[in-house]
Amino acid sequence: MGKRSNWSIPYVVFLxxxxxxxxxxxxxxxxxxxxxxxxxxxxxxFFTDKDALSTFAVSIEVALENTALCILLGYPAxxxxxxxxxxxxxxxxxxxxxxxxxxALMRTLxxxxxxxxxxxxxxxxxxxxxxxxxxxxxxxxxxxxxxxxMDKSYAEAAVDLGATPWKAFWKVTVPLSMPGxxxxxxxxxxxxxxxxxxxxxxxxxxxxxxxxxxxxxxxxSMWNYGAALAFIMLIIxxxxxxFDKDKEQAEGALI
Amino acid sequence: MDKIIEIKNLSKSFGDKKVLEDxxxxxxxGEFLTLLGPSGCGKTTLLRMIAGFLQxxxxxxxxxxxxxxxxxxxERPLNTVFQRYxxxxxxxxxxxxxxxxxxxxxxxxxxxxxxxxxxxLVAMSDYEDRDVDTLSGGQQQRIAIARAIVxxxxxxxxxxxxAALDLKMRKDMQTELKEMHKxxxxxxxxxxxxxxxxxxxxxxxxxxxxxxxxxxxxxxDIYNEPVNSFVADFIGESNILNGTMIRDRRVAFMGHEFDxxxxxxxxxxxxxxxxxxxxxxxxxxxxxxxxxxxxxSCTFKGVHYExxxxxxxxxxxxxxxxxxxxxxxxxxxxxxxxxxxxxxKERTCNTLYGTVKDEETVTLLGADFPLxxxxxxxxxxxxxxxxxxxxxLDNLDDGVLDGEVHFILYxxxxxxxxxxxxxxxxxxxxxxxxxxxxxxxxxxxxxDKGIKISRKDG
Numbered sequence: 001m002g003k004r005s006n007w008s009i010p011y012v013v014f015l016x017x018x019x020x021x022x023x024x025x026x027x028x029x030x031x032x033x034x035x036x037x038x039x040x041x042x043x044x045x046f047f048t049d050k051d052a053l054s055t056f057a058v059s060i061e062v063a064l065e066n067t068a069l070c071i072l073l074g075y076p077a078x079x080x081x082x083x084x085x086x087x088x089x090x091x092x093x094x095x096x097x098x099x100x101x102x103x104a105l106m107r108t109l110x111x112x113x114x115x116x117x118x119x120x121x122x123x124x125x126x127x128x129x130x131x132x133x134x135x136x137x138x139x140x141x142x143x144x145x146x147x148x149x150m151d152k153s154y155a156e157a158a159v160d161l162g163a164t165p166w167k168a169f170w171k172v173t174v175p176l177s178m179p180g181x182x183x184x185x186x187x188x189x190x191x192x193x194x195x196x197x198x199x200x201x202x203x204x205x206x207x208x209x210x211x212x213x214x215x216x217x218x219x220x221s222m223w224n225y226g227a228a229l230a231f232i233m234l235i236i237x238x239x240x241x242x243f244d245k246d247k248e249q250a251e252g253a254l255i
Numbered sequence: 256m257d258k259i260i261e262i263k264n265l266s267k268s269f270g271d272k273k274v275l276e277d278x279x280x281x282x283x284x285g286e287f288l289t290l291l292g293p294s295g296c297g298k299t300t301l302l303r304m305i306a307g308f309l310q311x312x313x314x315x316x317x318x319x320x321x322x323x324x325x326x327x328x329x330e331r332p333l334n335t336v337f338q339r340y341x342x343x344x345x346x347x348x349x350x351x352x353x354x355x356x357x358x359x360x361x362x363x364x365x366x367x368x369x370x371x372x373x374x375x376l377v378a379m380s381d382y383e384d385r386d387v388d389t390l391s392g393g394q395q396q397r398i399a400i401a402r403a404i405v406x407x408x409x410x411x412x413x414x415x416x417x418a419a420l421d422l423k424m425r426k427d428m429q430t431e432l433k434e435m436h437k438x439x440x441x442x443x444x445x446x447x448x449x450x451x452x453x454x455x456x457x458x459x460x461x462x463x464x465x466x467x468x469x470x471x472x473x474x475x476d477i478y479n480e481p482v483n484s485f486v487a488d489f490i491g492e493s494n495i496l497n498g499t500m501i502r503d504r505r506v507a508f509m510g511h512e513f514d515x516x517x518x519x520x521x522x523x524x525x526x527x528x529x530x531x532x533x534x535x536x537x538x539x540x541x542x543x544x545x546x547x548x549x550x551x552s553c554t555f556k557g558v559h560y561e562x563x564x565x566x567x568x569x570x571x572x573x574x575x576x577x578x579x580x581x582x583x584x585x586x587x588x589x590x591x592x593x594x595x596x597x598x599x600k601e602r603t604c605n606t607l608y609g610t611v612k613d614e615e616t617v618t619l620l621g622a623d624f625p626l627x628x629x630x631x632x633x634x635x636x637x638x639x640x641x642x643x644x645x646x647x648l649d650n651l652d653d654g655v656l657d658g659e660v661h662f663i664l665y666x667x668x669x670x671x672x673x674x675x676x677x678x679x680x681x682x683x684x685x686x687x688x689x690x691x692x693x694x695x696x697x698x699x700x701x702x703d704k705g706i707k708i709s710r711k712d713g
Contacts, residue, residue, distance in 0.1 A: 153341035156308055159328050160335045161355035161406065168329075171354075175345045 026234070029227030042228030052213060052229070059210035060236075062124075062199075063192040066131040067139075070188050071181065073132065074139035078180070079173075081140070082147035093144065100137050105197055107134065112201045122203050130202040131192055138191075139184035146180030147173070190237045259284040259410060259442050260305065265314035267300055272679075274300050275466045278314070282410075282444065282459075287436050289445045289453040292463035293489065298446045301463070302412050305444065306335050318410075333410040334403035339419060340395045342387040348374075348398055349383040355406040373401040376435065393424045400435070410442045417452065429455055450490045454478060462486050483598055484671075487529040488664055494535075494572050496667045498528035498597070506597055509667065510568035511546050513590060517597040527598040532561070532575040534594035537586055544587040548572065550580050564588075570667035605640040605682055608711060617708065620680050622656040624700050628708045635711040642671065642685035644704035647696040654697020658682065660690045674698065 033039045046052050080086045081093050099107065108130055115126050154176060158168035196211035205212070210233060217226035258281045265278040275297040282288050290298040303309045305316060307328030316323040323331060334355070342351050349370055356366045374380050377397035387395060396416060403411055416432075417425045433456055436443050447453055453460050454474040462469040462477065462485075470482045481487035484495050498508030503518035508528045520526060538544055548564035551571070560579045564572050564586065580586050609619035611634045617626040619638060628636060648654050661681070662673035672690060674682045682698065690696070700706060 151339070151341065153337045153339065154343060156328075157335070157337055157341040157343070158354070159308075160306060161402070162329050162358045163354075164327075164329055167358065172343055172345075176343075 023234075026227045026230050029224050030231040031228075032224055034224060042225050043232070045225060046228060046232060055208050055213050056210050056232075058207065059193050062127065062131070062207075062209060063189050065128060066135060066192045067185055067189045069128065069132050070136050070139035070184065074136055074184065075143055075181070077136075078140045078143035078147055081144050082150075096140055097137050099133070104134050108198050108201050115202070123206060124203070126202045127199055127207055130198045131195070134198065135188045135192065138187040142183035142187065143177060143180035146177045150176055186241060189240055193236065194233055257284040258282065259319060260444075261317040261320075262301075262305075263315050263317070265301070265304070265311050265316065267297075267304065267309065267312050273466055275304075278468060280461060280468065280471065282442060285440055285442055286458040287433075287443045287445065287456055288459045288461065289447060289457040290461050290463060291447060291450060291453040291489075292469075293448055296463040297466040298448075298463050299414060302335075302414055302444065302446050305410075306333065306412055307331050332408055333412060334406050334408040335412040335414065336396075336399050336403050336416045338414045338416070340399040342395055342398055342402070344386075344388055346387070347383070348379070348385050348387060348390075351387060351398060352402045352405050354402065359406075369405050370401075373405045376404070376438070377401045377431075392420050393428065396420065396428060400432075404435075404439060404441065408441065410444060411439075413443060413445045415447055416445075418447075418449075425452070432456060454490070462489065464489070480596055481529060481598065483601055484527045484529070484664055485662075487527075487596070487598070492532050492573060492575070494530045494532060494667060495664055496528045496530070496570065498526050500524045500526045500597060504592075506595065509546065509566050509570040513545065513595055514592040515595040515597055516592050517595075520597065520599065525600050525603050527600055529596040529598065530572075530590055530594060532573040533559070534590060535572060535574045536589055536591070537574075537576060537578070537580065538589055539587065541587070543589050545589040547585055547587055550582050550584050550586060553579050553582055555579070571665075572667065602683065604642065605645065607638045607640060608635070609638060610635050620656060620676055620682075621678055624655050626700065626702055626706065626708065630708070630710065636708050637711050639707040639709075640682075640700060641705045642683050644701050644706050645674075645682055645684040646699040646701050647672075647674070647684060647686060647688065647690065648699060649696070651695060651697045654699050656698040658696055658698050660692055660694040660696060663690065663692055 030042055031038055031040070033041055077096065081096065087093075111130050111133060112122065112126075115122060120126060150173070154172050155165075155168045158172040159165060163171060193209075194211040194214075196209055196215045199205070199207050199209045199212055210229070214226050214229045214233070217223075217229065260282040262278055262280040265275060266273070267275040278301065290301060292298050300309060304311050305323070307323065307326065311324065318332070343354065346354065352370045352373060353366050356369060361369070370383070371380070374383065377400055379394060379397050379401065382390070382394070382398075387398065390398065396419075399416070413432075417428050420428060429452060432443075436456075445453075445456060454477075457474055459471065460474055460477050461471050464485050470477055470486050472480075477486065477490055481490060481493075487493045487495055496508045498506050500506050500517070500520040500522070501512065502522050503520075504515055506513055506515045506517070506526065506528060546566055546568070548566040551563045551565055553560055553562045556575070559575045559577055562574045562576065562580060564574060566572060566588075574588075607619045609617050611628045611630045611632055612618050612623055613632050615625055615627060616623045617628055617636065617638065618624075626638070628634070630636060651657050656676055658674040658676040660672055661675040664671040664673075666685075669685050669687050670689070672684045672686060674684055674696065676682065676698070
């Protein structure tokens with residue numbers, strides 16, 4: 001038998017072909033014009049393209065709103081799930097996670113149908129609804145994880161020192177659960193920026209997101225510009241991950 | 256007498272399990288009181304009820320005459336030092352200690368003064384800005400104490416605060432805690448399973464077992480005059496033996512008669528006798544000799560030697576002495592009347608209640624035992640089972656009932672076991688077989704070993 005390190009070869013091959021190579025290709029295309037010459041033109045085009053810029057702004061705005069809504073809804077849900085007093089069975093957690101088992105596209109299509117049936121006009125409201133519906137479990141789970149593992153005696157110590165349960169929650173439980181919230185933000189914010197299917201189905205393409213214009217460009221064979229946009233999005237996502245620098249505390253928070 | 260806390264008829268259950276039963280206790284202002292017992296005895300539950308994290312099912316806790324039930328923990332004038340410190344990892348040392356004062360809106364300069372003062376008290380003056388994660392176990396412990404006492408509580412609750420420290424550190428902290436208690440004048444309620452710690456620190460010890468108070472007293476009382484074999488076994492090393500009180504001031508055990516100082520037990524009454532290993536003396540004079548023994552083993556323990564001897568009547572005794580005696584030598588021994596502690600036996604047999612199922616069977620503890628009772632089916636009966644009439648079996652299927660070895664007491668020539676059945680009932684067994692705590696056993700009754708069956712009302 002060969003060395004044990006040989007066992008990693010299949011994974012390395014996989015990573016090279018399906019992660020590194022595509023990324024390199026995106027880079028290469030982003031800095032080429034249609035004749036294959038090196039250029040910054042694609043990037044420059046984005047910064048002068050008013051439509052693209054405003055779509056980008058809308059995308060960021062929607063992603064921020066979605067993330068905020070997910071925190072507002074997800075934190076209390078995670079807290080209740082992690083609290084044995086209120087949640088006596090593991091089944092409830094599964095119920096919250098279960099929507100993730102069904103293809104997001106199918107759920108989105110079904111949601112769109114539902115809205116149409118109820119006569120609700122598709123627009124920003126329905127878009128946010130769909131996004132929250134899709135991404136909420138990704139917010140709940142990491143927060144739940146941190147809260148469930150947190151030593152109860154922290155909150156008890158706070159109460160013992162004279163804090164009302166409410167104050168103990170804000171001064172101790174919330175700060176100590178931030179690693180979970182950070183993980184949740186990463187898992188909700190990043191995919192929302194690049195999503196296009198949800199906006200397509202739930203707004204009838206009325207609201208375009210950044211992912212949509214990338215998809216449109218690629219679809220209409222504007223490979224280079226599409227690649228440049230994808231490259232810009234990668235940079236943005238890269239920046240957001242920097243907020244998660246407290247890696248040690250986030251231990252176990254990411255799924 | 257100035258009682259700061261009074262606990263009356265306190266009971267608490269978790270589900271079906273009674274963790275505390277009818278606890279009555281008072282705590283004097285300024286004293287250092289220790290709740291001592293093995294794990295699962297209910298000591299932490301009692302502490303948590305005083306702190307307010309748990310509500311009693313029955314009974315009351317009074318503080319300075321006022322009922323504490325209904326007062327939420329954050330309004331109680333007491334503070335807790337938690338088992339694993341529970342220092343807030345997102346705050347530095349200063350903010351951890353200032354946490355309680357900030358909540359009470361104490362002015363900033365006063366907070367600073369008070370934090371400095373307690374930091375000095377726990378000898379951690381230069382650590383204000385440190386992250387709590389960077390502190391050692393002992394240092395975290397000091398900060399946890401500082402965080403509690405800075406609020407000037409009337410009572411400080413300490414839940415096994417030294418359990419996580421290594422031996423050397425624990426000894427140092429014991430001394431410091433004792434000094435702190437003297438300096439502060441605050442009432443300390445201390446929970447521990449470490450009997451030595453309890454003896455060292457306390458003014459008063461409350462020994463708990465199975466949710467009940469076994470004994471309350473000063474360390475000296477508890478050590479010298481344990482009220483039952485549990486306390487004798489739990490506190491310090493001891494030889495616990497079966498004996499018979501012949502008359503006042505005269506007791507027989509190990510096949511010999513001894514003078515003692517106990518009286519009021521009656522005549523020819525079975526008793527438990529406790530002799531501490533340091534209270535058995537070697538002699539060379541024939542006139543002093545009460546019995547002889549053969550040394551089986553001798554181990555050096557630092558200050559003294561610990562020896563196991565077999566007496567001329569076949570009992571094993573542990574003896575501690577400053578001099579070593581060679582293994583296999585025969586030695587002459589005596590015990591001072593003062594050093595023989597006689598205790599009433601808690602029970603002399605198992606008393607069970609059940610019903611006759613048919614001619615050959617009696618239902619006891621929810622299982623059918625093959626016993627001929629001579630009563631009609633359906634008769635309610637009282638069954639007295641001698642300790643030696645209970646048979647323990649390795650193979651659970653061979654027993655009528657399953658149980659677990661719950662507590663083991665060595666009585667010199669046999670083991671006295673407490674068996675907890677699956678249903679939570681207790682049986683007591685005398686046996687020569689060696690079992691370990693937690694062993695699962697099948698239980699059988701041996702009919703011809705003096706089991707007495709009578710009508711329940713009769």
